Amino acid sequence: MRLVDTHQHLWDLRQFPYTWCAGVPALNRNFLFSDYEAAAAGTGITKTVFMECDVDEPHLLAEAHHVQSLSAAHPLIAGIVASGRPEREGFREHLEQLAKLPKLRGVRRVLHTQPDELSQSARFAENVRLLAEFGLTFDLCVLARQLPLAAALARQCPQVSFVLDHCGVPDVKGRALDSWRADISALAALPNVGCKISGLVAYADPQTWTVADLRPWVEHVLASFGWDRVMWGGDWPVCTLSAPLSRWVAATGELVASATDEQRAMLYHGNAERIYRV
Numbered sequence: 001m002r003l004v005d006t007h008q009h010l011w012d013l014r015q016f017p018y019t020w021c022a023g024v025p026a027l028n029r030n031f032l033f034s035d036y037e038a039a040a041a042g043t044g045i046t047k048t049v050f051m052e053c054d055v056d057e058p059h060l061l062a063e064a065h066h067v068q069s070l071s072a073a074h075p076l077i078a079g080i081v082a083s084g085r086p087e088r089e090g091f092r093e094h095l096e097q098l099a100k101l102p103k104l105r106g107v108r109r110v111l112h113t114q115p116d117e118l119s120q121s122a123r124f125a126e127n128v129r130l131l132a133e134f135g136l137t138f139d140l141c142v143l144a145r146q147l148p149l150a151a152a153l154a155r156q157c158p159q160v161s162f163v164l165d166h167c168g169v170p171d172v173k174g175r176a177l178d179s180w181r182a183d184i185s186a187l188a189a190l191p192n193v194g195c196k197i198s199g200l201v202a203y204a205d206p207q208t209w210t211v212a213d214l215r216p217w218v219e220h221v222l223a224s225f226g227w228d229r230v231m232w233g234g235d236w237p238v239c240t241l242s243a244p245l246s247r248w249v250a251a252t253g254e255l256v257a258s259a260t261d262e263q264r265a266m267l268y269h270g271n272a273e274r275i276y277r278v
Contacts, residue, residue: 004272007198007233008048017056031237033074039245049276052083054110068101078278079105086127105276106137125156132159141165147183154190166199167221173205188224195225198233206242211254218255227263231272
């Protein structure tokens with residue numbers, strides 16, 4: 001079955017600075033489109049959504065423009081989720097510049113590395129509400145303990161379509177299921193929030209993880225959000241900290257082996273095509 005990869009990263013350290021990479025030696029190098037093509041070979045991926053890579057702030061627009069140019073040469077890139085700073089006063093002007101890009105589909109502000117209060121200010125919510133005016137989604141990248149903050153933001157922006165990245169960054173290795181389960185259920189109760197089944201292998205034990213380790217997390221997300229609000233994401237190259245992209249694709253197939261063809265189609269491509277308009 002064909003796959004839409006809703007979470008593809010690319011970065012070239014010769015072109016833009018990604019300061020955070022210095023703290024993750026395995027990722028502190030270039031990951032180019034040709035590398036992604038090689039990683040995705042044989043997986044069934046037919047479209048991707050480029051996900052902003054937390055480029056250093058002066059280069060937010062430049063990164064998005066660069067990927068728009070890349071997509072002209074590589075039509076596999078069907079959509080772009082660009083970086084933005086809703087805490088800033090000039091966010092509307094930033095959106096107006098981004099909106100000129102034909103493949104723009106959404107905005108993300110990485111929150112899991114930021115103080116909790118960043119996403120809770122009145123200005124942040126006011127600016128996120130602007131996304132509805134531009135027809136854009138907002139990707140939520142939060143830690144498991146920040147899921148209630150994500151829910152508080154989504155409640156204040158009922159007209160905006162939110163996408164939770166990486167199942168809320170759970171502690172898969174530590175099997176910290178209980179509070180995560182409750183917070184996922186509360187977030188899923190909001191009709192304007194969907195969830196990516198992505199990133200889980202990066203939070204599992206990199207040497208010993210199995211499909212069984214991932215199953216409780218995936219099954220709870222599916223039970224909470226339903227098949228019509230979930231999407232699949234590769235999270236390449238971050239996934240390579242624990243597994244090649246092909247292994248994560250294969251693991252996903254095992255995790256949803258008992259689902260119907262219709263359910264798998266929603267997860268693998270249908271919901272992504274609707275929500276990200278690709």
